[in-house]
Amino acid sequence: MxxxxxxxxxxxxxxxxxxxxxxxxGILVFRDIRPQAPVHLLMIPKAxxxxxxxxxxxxxxxxxxxxxxxxxxxxxxxxxxxxxxxVNNGRVGLQEVQHIHLHVLGGPEPxxxxxxxxxxxxx
Ligand code: DGP
Numbered sequence: 001m002x003x004x005x006x007x008x009x010x011x012x013x014x015x016x017x018x019x020x021x022x023x024x025x026g027i028l029v030f031r032d033i034r035p036q037a038p039v040h041l042l043m044i045p046k047a048x049x050x051x052x053x054x055x056x057x058x059x060x061x062x063x064x065x066x067x068x069x070x071x072x073x074x075x076x077x078x079x080x081x082x083x084x085x086x087v088n089n090g091r092v093g094l095q096e097v098q099h100i101h102l103h104v105l106g107g108p109e110p111x112x113x114x115x116x117x118x119x120x121x122x123x
Contacts, residue, residue, distance in 0.1 A: 008042075020049065027062060039074065043073075078108075081108070087100065
């Protein structure tokens with residue numbers, strides 16, 4: 001259920017402090033320690049799941065509720081004209097913390113391109 005060595009599991013247990021925005025029996029939402037936009041929340045399932053590769057059918061309800069909650073919390077935070085959800089996975093996705101988290105990023109100004117542009121063949 002939880003991994004004692006996982007930073008986000010330790011945040012769930014209250015062993016590491018966080019600036020909580022929302023909590024229920026299966027979900028915790030808190031502010032990113034290194035915000036990259038005026039609104040930058042992290043939404044996590046309380047149960048330890050390392051990456052989206054590791055999700056099972058049993059995780060679908062909580063992941064679905066997180067999707068519903070993302071827009072609601074973005075509005076509550078004042079991101080009323082759009083926001084972005086990012087879920088980094090694994091080495092290629094540059095995932096730093098191995099516990100699924102949805103980054104909720106919001107304005108007021110447009111966030112910029114989704115990825116830094118790099119030249120590829122045909123550009
Ligand atoms: P990612 O690259 O998607 O795994 O991003 C991990 C994010 O987690 C990164 O934006 C910084 C944030 N983070 C890491 N450690 C902590 C922490 O202890 N507390 C909080 N609030 N955020 C953290």
